Amino acid sequence: MTNDPAAPAASGPGGVTPPGPYQSVPSAERSPRPSTGGPVTLPDDLVEAAGTLFGDRLPLAAAYAELLATEGVVRGLIGPREAPRIWDRHLLNCAAVAELIPTGARVVDVGSGAGLPGLVLAVARPDLSVVLVEPLARRTAFLDEAVDRLGLDGTVTVQRGRAEEFADADFSPADVVTARAVAPLDRLAGWCLPLAAVGGRLVALKGNSAPDEVAEHRDAVDRLGGGAPVVRHCGVGLVDPPTTVVEIVREREIVSARSRSARRTAARPGSGANAGRKRARRG
Numbered sequence: 593m594t595n596d597p598a599a600p601a602a603s604g605p606g607g608v609t610p611p612g613p614y615q616s617v618p619s620a621e622r623s624p625r626p627s628t629g630g631p632v633t634l635p636d637d638l639v640e641a642a643g644t645l646f647g648d649r650l651p652l653a654a655a656y657a658e659l660l661a662t663e664g665v666v667r668g669l670i671g672p673r674e675a676p677r678i679w680d681r682h683l684l685n686c687a688a689v690a691e692l693i694p695t696g697a698r699v700v701d702v703g704s705g706a707g708l709p710g711l712v713l714a715v716a717r718p719d720l721s722v723v724l725v726e727p728l729a730r731r732t733a734f735l736d737e738a739v740d741r742l743g744l745d746g747t748v749t750v751q752r753g754r755a756e757e758f759a760d761a762d763f764s765p766a767d768v769v770t771a772r773a774v775a776p777l778d779r780l781a782g783w784c785l786p787l788a789a790v791g792g793r794l795v796a797l798k799g800n801s802a803p804d805e806v807a808e809h810r811d812a813v814d815r816l817g818g819g820a821p822v823v824r825h826c827g828v829g830l831v832d833p834p835t836t837v838v839e840i841v842r843e844r845e846i847v848s849a850r851s852r853s854a855r856r857t858a859a860r861p862g863s864g865a866n867a868g869r870k871r872a873r874r875g
């Protein structure tokens with residue numbers, strides 16, 4: 593397991609314990625052992641950052657942390673070793689990115705997995721409208737339940753499918769597209785920029801690989817209609833380490849051959865992207 597929060601989390605089996613009450617624990621007492629799905633605690637040294645990032649939504653964040661550490665572990669969405677570090681590696685790491693998102697923005701989170709960062713942003717920022725895009729049925733089932741249990745159905749919707757399936761359909765463009773640990777920057781830009789409005793942005797949580805990825809994929813991003821990728825650090829002085837992201841503005845629309853063909857198909861009566869999308873989501 594890497595220490596880079598933007599790297600994919602390992603998953604594995606575990607037992608279940610009903611969520612316990614929200615509480616903090618001295619950092620010295622934090623268990624280094626993998627969790628088998630028990631109550632999760634907010635370490636003392638993270639209380640201030642969590643309070644700043646979540647404000648009066650901290651109890652809701654704690655409820656989501658419990659859900660990840662219990663159901664998320666049991667259902668293999670979060671590795672058992674992640675449970676003791678859910679607050680720092682996952683919730684705070686993701687919530688720090690909220691500082692880049694304008695008030696009232698429409699956010700599309702691509703490859704949400706167990707809801708990272710999309711659900712965290714929805715918890716921290718009730719002003720946002722958030723769409724979670726995730727192709728795997730097991731994960732969207734968890735996301736649907738999490739949205740329901742956290743009472744976020746007014747601001748969060750779950751869409752099952754691959755990001756590229758939504759690009760050509762009647763999908764409302766996003767102000768910000770987020771993604772963490774989903775794909776290398778060139779592929780990610782190809783999937784995510786078409787989901788953003790022109791002038792909107794991709795915010796990719798990339799961790800330590802950010803500068804190298806920018807250097808490697810700058811030209812590909814340009815060909816995809818993106819501006820120069822910028823590496824930013826979020827939560828400086830609040831989370832340790834700060835969350836490293838690559839931000840790319842969608843500067844222009846690139847209409848691919850695939851898009852042109854999908855638009856022609858969609859224009860024909862009784863066919864089109866919606867029909868295809870419904871088929872793709874089934875099963």
Ligand SMILES: C[S@@+](CC[C@H](N)C(=O)[O-])C[C@H]1O[C@@H](n2cnc3c(N)ncnc32)[C@H](O)[C@@H]1O
Nearest residue numbers: 600702703704705708727728754755772773774
């Ligand atoms: C390593 S997981 C990361 C999950 C979450 N973002 C996190 O940080 O914990 C990658 C996720 O991306 C999803 N994914 C892979 N390809 C995708 C695509 N083309 N469109 C949308 N999601 C995709 C996978 O199903 C998986 O849930």
